[in-house]
Amino acid sequence: MYKILKKKELNAQVTLMELEAPLIAKKALAGQFIIFRIDEFGERIPLTIADYDREKGTVTIIFQKVGRSTIMLGNLNEGDSILDLVGPLGVPTEIPEGAKKVAVIGGGVGCAIAYPQAKALYNVGVEVDVIAGFRSRDIVILEDEMRAVSKNLYITTDDGTYGMKGFVTNKLQELIDAGNKYDCVIAIGPVPMMKFVCAVTKPYGIKTIVSLNPIMIDGTGMCGGCRVRVGGQIKYACVDGPDFDGHEVDFDELMHRNSAYKEQEQHDREHICRLTGGAVNA
Numbered sequence: 001m002y003k004i005l006k007k008k009e010l011n012a013q014v015t016l017m018e019l020e021a022p023l024i025a026k027k028a029l030a031g032q033f034i035i036f037r038i039d040e041f042g043e044r045i046p047l048t049i050a051d052y053d054r055e056k057g058t059v060t061i062i063f064q065k066v067g068r069s070t071i072m073l074g075n076l077n078e079g080d081s082i083l084d085l086v087g088p089l090g091v092p093t094e095i096p097e098g099a100k101k102v103a104v105i106g107g108g109v110g111c112a113i114a115y116p117q118a119k120a121l122y123n124v125g126v127e128v129d130v131i132a133g134f135r136s137r138d139i140v141i142l143e144d145e146m147r148a149v150s151k152n153l154y155i156t157t158d159d160g161t162y163g164m165k166g167f168v169t170n171k172l173q174e175l176i177d178a179g180n181k182y183d184c185v186i187a188i189g190p191v192p193m194m195k196f197v198c199a200v201t202k203p204y205g206i207k208t209i210v211s212l213n214p215i216m217i218d219g220t221g222m223c224g225g226c227r228v229r230v231g232g233q234i235k236y237a238c239v240d241g242p243d244f245d246g247h248e249v250d251f252d253e254l255m256h257r258n259s260a261y262k263e264q265e266q267h268d269r270e271h272i273c274r275l276t277g278g279a280v281n282a
């Protein structure tokens with residue numbers, strides 16, 4: 001069992017939890033993830049290791065409550081435990097060789113995944129600009145944390161209630177136009193956002209790394225659930241990724257595969273909703 005040592009609501013939909021997991025903390029690196037199961041009936045759900053503390057023996061996860069399992073996890077409290085935590089899984093983020101200046105872009109809860117990558121780069125002396133995009137001010141997360149690991153932090157909101165009004169791609173284009181020379185861009189967020197960031201960087205030949213979020217089941221390369229097409233080749237995000245060269249990723253196929261269980265997930269949500277008195281479907 002893995003004990004929840006700390007729980008903090010970052011906004012109405014996003015929760016941070018610090019879990020007691022010394023063996024995972026000992027080996028974790030930026031870019032890796034865990035797969036958890038709440039109880040013996042639970043689904044296997046992947047979440048990025050947002051942070052870790054080797055001395056305390058803890059890993060931090062930050063998750064958006066989007067459906068059955070993440071809502072159930074969000075309903076647990078400090079002192080409660082979850083049944084399984086497997087990890088660290090996936091290939092750690094590779095610091096691009098010779099990179100001196102990198103833009104790290106996070107969209108919404110994708111900032112939870114972008115943050116450890118920005119921190120890893122910053123800690124080895126890379127100049128990091130972070131662009132963090134949110135729908136509106138009330139859901140901004142990790143602002144202080146991202147500021148602490150970047151030279152410049154730019155926040156964008158779709159509705160203009162905080163930072164620059166617009167999308168992360170507008171800010172990125174603006175920074176490139178202003179003469180910033182990025183050796184690499186790392187983009188993590190909703191699939192359309194990553195696709196459009198790649199469209200911005202491609203004409204300039206800026207290497208762009210994206211972190212893919214296909215449906216994962218076993219996390220060991222055996223089930224095929226997380227199959228993605230990269231450079232025309234089949235890859236398994238759980239063992240070959242989740243980071244890939246964004247200019248090679250078939251984003252349309254990824255979006256199509258990710259929506260395969262939409263009907264069942266919707267049904268699941270409605271089911272939970274009745275149990276919890278309607279709070280979930282809001």
Ligand SMILES: Cc1cc2nc3c(=O)[nH]c(=O)nc-3n(C[C@H](O)[C@H](O)[C@H](O)COP(=O)(O)OP(=O)(O)OC[C@H]3O[C@@H](n4cnc5c(N)ncnc54)[C@H](O)[C@@H]3O)c2cc1C
Pocket residue numbers: 033043044045046047048049062063064065066067068069070071109112113212213214215216217242258259262265266268269
């Ligand atoms: C490598 C990786 C790292 C991730 N890291 C984070 C993170 O740090 N924070 C965060 O909020 N989310 C993260 N996700 C997404 C997270 O796994 C899904 O939000 C979660 O699985 C939703 O499950 P649910 O039962 O709550 O919702 P559901 O209603 O079942 O699903 C909602 C959506 O979540 C996705 N999803 C559902 N089941 C899975 C699954 N087994 N594997 C992958 N995606 C699934 C689908 O796109 C689905 O449409 C990550 C996904 C991957 C693949």
Ligand code: FES
Pocket residue numbers: 215216217218219220221222223224225226227236237238239
């Ligand atoms: S999750 Fe099964 S092959 Fe990747």
